[in-house]
Amino acid sequence: MISNQILQSTLDGLKQITRVDMCVVDTEGVMLASTFGEEADFRDAVVSFENSPAESQVISNYQFFKVLDEGHLEYVLIASGNSDDVYTTGKLTAFQLQCLLVAYKERFDKDNFIKNLLLDNLLLVDIYNRAKKLHIDTESRRVVYILEPEGDGEAAGLEEIRGLLGARSGDFITEIDEKSIIIVKEILLSDGPKELNEYALEMLDALPQEKRATAIIAYGTVVGELKDVSRSYKEARMALNVGKIFFEEKHVIAYSRLGIGRLIYQLPIPLCKMFIREVFDGKSPDEFDEETLTTINKFFENSLNVSETSRQLYIHRNTLVYRLDKLQKQTGLDLRIFDDAITLKIALMVVKYMKHMEKSPDY
Missing domain, CATH: 1.10.10.2840 (PucR C-terminal helix-turn-helix domain)
Incomplete structure (x- = not known):
């Protein structure tokens, strides 16, 4: 499901280009995003339009368009006016929304896959089958980082961190609990301990100043196969916990540098x-x-x-x-x-x- 904020920014951008007012409603006619000056009530019209076989329809000087997700109705787009230009704009906007639905679903599927991978909830055969379908390389070198933006406090939003870190196509950023952000980072063959530490410092530098002062980031060891990512995650989790006990003054904690603290913790x-x-x-x-x-x-x-x-x-x-x-x-x-x-x-x-x-x- 696309967030209302994304829907609104999409409509605002298209209105600046086309000068056509539009709104998006859900299948019950509830307004999700709109460029109309006043909020209109389209519930009865939407129900009537949903029950019709038409993909688009003109009702009371408004053009209605169905936005489908794999054949199922997800949204109804409503454009103000009944000219050919409005129709063309409405069709293009409906197509744009359908593309956004596909992109968001793919990202959701990848995010769900990575979460289950980290938590060891997948069989080995499922890992490789799903990775192939999601176009995820299974043999890249990766390391897992765990970032707590505000120490023991509530973590910054996942989308905020994604925007700050600007993940590459091979990186994955997700969350498993409300306090920490998980970064599964793809690294180069030449990257060693120095580069891993520098990546951690870059992530801290990307945070706002007020979060950076109390943030903690821990990371595990490098793994060469996708199936071993959960091991790096467990190491990073232990590094975070051990670091809070024995290395309180540090903001970056590596599993490989825990020393006897790792043994005592167990x-x-x-x-x-x-x-x-x-x-x-x-x-x-x-x-x-x-x-x-x-x-x-x-x-x-x-x-x-x-x-x-x-x-x-x-x-x-x-x-x-x-x-x-x-x-x-x-x-x-x-x-x-x-x-x-x-x-x-x-x-x-x-x-x-x-x-x-x-x-x-x-x-």
Whole structure:
């Protein structure tokens, strides 16, 4: 079904060219779009016209035209006047509307196909059969991006995003829930991690400034066949969820760069609690003061380098050593030893994951 906005803009454009007033009504005579100055009541006339075998008819100085969709009546076009010029304009407009119906139906069919493909709702044989009918290449390299235009808020409209991103013929833009937009992007054979990240940044740049500040975009790995697009979608979905927990400061998140965060995200909560009890001996990492947490994070950022960490924290090297010794007494872990450092790093990430899950409505 064509939107009323598209119908109205089509009639407005044709009126500017032909100077003929027209309106489009549904099969019950309800006005959908019009260039008439005043809204007229055509319901009785439309019912009479529908029941006639004629494709066009003149009724009370108005010309009526049937707009069919595969033989079924979809709209009735009404043009003001009964001259030959009005008749020709009406026939051309009815033909234009029928072409729009075909185009919108094809796009709807493709959109429905892509949604089912992403959700793994299709058999392998159906994927290839339907792709052939819809003229979709089955062997192009593709990657799935998930865009949340306003973070946890309500997403921008799908049509708005389509207009902003200006998808190429090989790209598909759809939505599965009300928060996120799915972009199935066709990429070049030469595209690598750098280019994939640049595509994500281009999508963010296409958004209005107010949405860009809070937008998040995540993407999966590249797949070479259409049947594997659902895998890239699942990866992108996981990247989005994991990124919200462990990479809050990032706007672009790649599945391939999730690291141990991807493993932690798949751990059951009871196992996480048991691990934390064993590492901290019944204590909670929440008991660390801000100074200690800042020291730990900066130490990790600098790959356990004492000199660089003390320099960036603007403290003496001995002060940093004192803090690390104090932390060792509290936890039994010496961050200058790699095994202890990785244990604490994982433990802090597990705690962050547990807090996130406790806030989740599905917890």
